[in-house]
Structure formats: structure tokens, C-alpha cells
Amino acid sequence: MQQRRVGRTGLTVSSIGLGTMTWGRDTDEHDAAEQLEVFLEAGGTLLDTAATYGAGASEALIGKLLGASVDRQDVVLVSKAGVRSRRTADGGGVVDASRGSLLDSLDDSLDRLGTDHLDLWLVQTPDPATPLEETLGALEHAVATGRTRYVGLSNYPAWTTAQAATMLAPPSGPGLAAVEVEYSLLQRGVEREVVPAAGALGAGLLAWSPLGRGVLTGKYRATVPASSRAASPHLRGFVEPYLNDRSHGVVEAVTTAAAGLGRTPLEVALAWVRDAPGVSCAIAGARTAGQLRGVLAAVDLELPAPIRSVLDEVTAPEIGYPERF
Structure with missing residues (x-):
């Protein structure tokens, strides 16, 4: 699998990353262990998790696997904080990117993961109630104390990303290494401002849900499979x-392209995101090792220019003033 630099940093990651949102809940220890083995054998390195995934269960399971059968040095650990585990009455998470909440969450993540540092730590979502200076101060402290090697933001708009990059800029700050955003043929909104901003700022782009929350695999063309995320009580609203x-x-356009290439819709959709300008890594999750093998089948697929052009045209986001004058 191709290894890529994250933006202008020295951090190197695999072009396809392994998402673990379902680990510890829908994916048990046996399936997770098999997934991790398959992923590492394919040359994968980036393992993406968050303190909120399964209320910490994902990180705990990763920590168990790292302690038992996987060398910590073989993986690039990425985790996120900024949403407190306490739940509101309607079931939503509580956004809190304050200094205390972030650093407490980081310490808890490290404890669950069984490691003394993350390779990349991200703030999971904007917190309008906390000054950006305070949030970024926590990121600087985390790097200064060795609890993470690099820091970044997830799901932030371009203007905040640019502001954060300026405030974190070396030599006084650790730099903004990466931004993690949803990016797929079904969600190209980041191309309006986030993608060009990240490129100009030297931040690497990590794309989550490159398969359009599973929809681009084609599994929902006729119905909703009983075993799918769209049929799951806790993930239905996500899909x-x-x-x-x-x-x-x-x-349908992706399916037609896949048929012409003799590949699967999943492979075409993933290859499109993975090789989009500025993308360092496309992060895909799987419930089973069998599903993950289907994801990794895209490793050798390079979309022909005419097919990429057609998919670009069919799914292009509307861009006007002032992005395009």
C-alpha cells in the first residue's frame, strides 16, 4: 500500500486508513483482531478512533490488541476528543473543547489505548462555547508534554482552520498537521474551501466516510439489508x-463505472477519494474482516482519467461567488 506524507509534516501514513467506529460495539474482539491483522499485512498503518466511539470501547479494544499481538510502532494511532461521554436526554453527545475537558479526555484515551502517546490527536468538532485560543492551547500543551506527536482539527470550516493554523504556526507552536473531514462522491462540500485551505496551509487531508456512509457500495440500491448500518438502531440516523x-x-453512475472496469462500486468510490487532490489518507471502516478485504481490494485501482472526469462531473458540488468569481 502506498505511504504518504501528511501535508508538509514528517508524519507518514498509509493511503487507506482503518476506521474503528464500530469496534467494541458491533465489531467484537475476534473480528477486530482479524481486521487489524489483515490491514497490517496489506501495508496499512493508520488506525483511526475517538474517545466517543462506543463510549471508549473502541480505544479499549485497540489497546487490548496492541498489548497482545501488535507492535505499537507498526501503527499510526489517531484519536479525537472534544465530545464528552456524558449524554443528553435526546441521546446526543455534549460538545466540549475546553482545555480541561480535552486534556482529561486525552489522558483517558492514552490509558485505554495502553500507550504514552498518540501519533495524531484531533479536536473532533467545533465548540462555539469555548474560545479557539483555549482549545488550541490544549493542543500545544499535549505536544509539549509528549502526549501526542502531531495535532489537528476535524469537521472544522475553512476559516477556523486557517485561523488555527496561524495560531499554531512554528516556531512558537507545533503546527497544524492535519484536518479530518467527511469526503466522498456523495459529500464534496469540502472542495469549496476546506481542501484548498488545507493545501495552502500545508495540512494533510484525512477523508472519513469515503464510501458515503456505506451507500456507495451499492448495498442499498434495492432495499435496506437487515445486517446493514441503515438497519441498526444506533446508526440508522447516520446513513x-x-x-x-x-x-x-x-x-448508479459509480456502479456503471465499476462494471466497465470489472471492479466493485466500493473500489471505484474509494479510489476516487484516495487519489483526490490533497488527500493523505482515506479512512474506511468495516464490520468484519471480509468487508475489510473488499475495501483493501481497491489498493491497486487507479481510475482512468475519463472515468474520473465523468464522476467529477456527475457529482460536482455547486460552487459560485465568492469561491468562483
Whole structure:
């Protein structure tokens, strides 16, 4: 698998990363261990998790596997903080990117993961109630104390990303290494400002949900499989936004392209994101090792220019003033 630099940093990651949102909940220890073995054998390195995944269960499971069968040096550990585990009455997480909350969450993550440092630590989502200076101060402290090697932001708009990059800029700061955002043929909104901003700032782009929350695999073309995320009580709301007519048209275009190449829709959709300008790593999750093998089948696929051009045209986001004058 290709190894890439994250932006202008010295951090190197695999072009496809392994997402672990379902680990410890829908994916048990046996399946997770098999996934990690398959992923590492394929040359994968980046392992993406968060303190909120399974209320810490994902990190705890990763820590157990690292302690038992995997060398810590073989993986690039990425985790996120900024959403407190306490739940509101409606089931939503509590956004809190204050200094105390972030650093407490980081310490808890390191304890669950069984390591003294992360390779990359991200703030999971913007917190309008906390001054950006305070949030960034926690990131600087985490690097200064050796608890993480690099820091970045996830799901932030371009203007905040640019502001953060300026405030974290060397030599006084650790730098903004990466931004992690949703990016797929069904969600190209980041191309309006985030992608060009990240490129100009030297931050690497990590793309989460490159398969359109699973919809681009084509599994929902006719119905909702009983074993799918869209049928799961805790993930149904995550998938439903892409079960609409527009998405159906994109899925059909991807399916047609895949048929012409003799590949699967999953492989075509993943290859498109992985090789999009500025992307350091496309992070895909899987429930089983069998599903992960399907993901890794895209490693050798390079989309022909005419097919990429057609997919670009069919899914292009609307861009106007002032991004395009």
C-alpha cells in the first residue's frame, strides 16, 4: 500500500486508513483482531478512533490488541476528543473543547489505548462555547508534554482552520498537521474551501466516510439489508441522509463505472477519494474482516482519467461567488 506524507509534516501514513467506529460495539474482539491483522499485512498503518466511539470501547479494544499481538510502532494511532461521554436526554453527545475537558479526555484515551502517546490527536468538532485560543492551547500543551506527536482539527470550516493554523504556526507552536473531514462522491462540500485551505496551509487531508456512509457500495440500491448500518438502531440516523434520489443517481453512475472496469462500486468510490487532490489518507471502516478485504481490494485501482472526469462531473458540488468569481 502506498505511504504518504501528511501535508508538509514528517508524519507518514498509509493511503487507506482503518476506521474503528464500530469496534467494541458491533465489531467484537475476534473480528477486530482479524481486521487489524489483515490491514497490517496489506501495508496499512493508520488506525483511526475517538474517545466517543462506543463510549471508549473502541480505544479499549485497540489497546487490548496492541498489548497482545501488535507492535505499537507498526501503527499510526489517531484519536479525537472534544465530545464528552456524558449524554443528553435526546441521546446526543455534549460538545466540549475546553482545555480541561480535552486534556482529561486525552489522558483517558492514552490509558485505554495502553500507550504514552498518540501519533495524531484531533479536536473532533467545533465548540462555539469555548474560545479557539483555549482549545488550541490544549493542543500545544499535549505536544509539549509528549502526549501526542502531531495535532489537528476535524469537521472544522475553512476559516477556523486557517485561523488555527496561524495560531499554531512554528516556531512558537507545533503546527497544524492535519484536518479530518467527511469526503466522498456523495459529500464534496469540502472542495469549496476546506481542501484548498488545507493545501495552502500545508495540512494533510484525512477523508472519513469515503464510501458515503456505506451507500456507495451499492448495498442499498434495492432495499435496506437487515445486517446493514441503515438497519441498526444506533446508526440508522447516520446513513439515512444519503438514502435519497440524488444519492441513488450517484450510486448508479459509480456502479456503471465499476462494471466497465470489472471492479466493485466500493473500489471505484474509494479510489476516487484516495487519489483526490490533497488527500493523505482515506479512512474506511468495516464490520468484519471480509468487508475489510473488499475495501483493501481497491489498493491497486487507479481510475482512468475519463472515468474520473465523468464522476467529477456527475457529482460536482455547486460552487459560485465568492469561491468562483
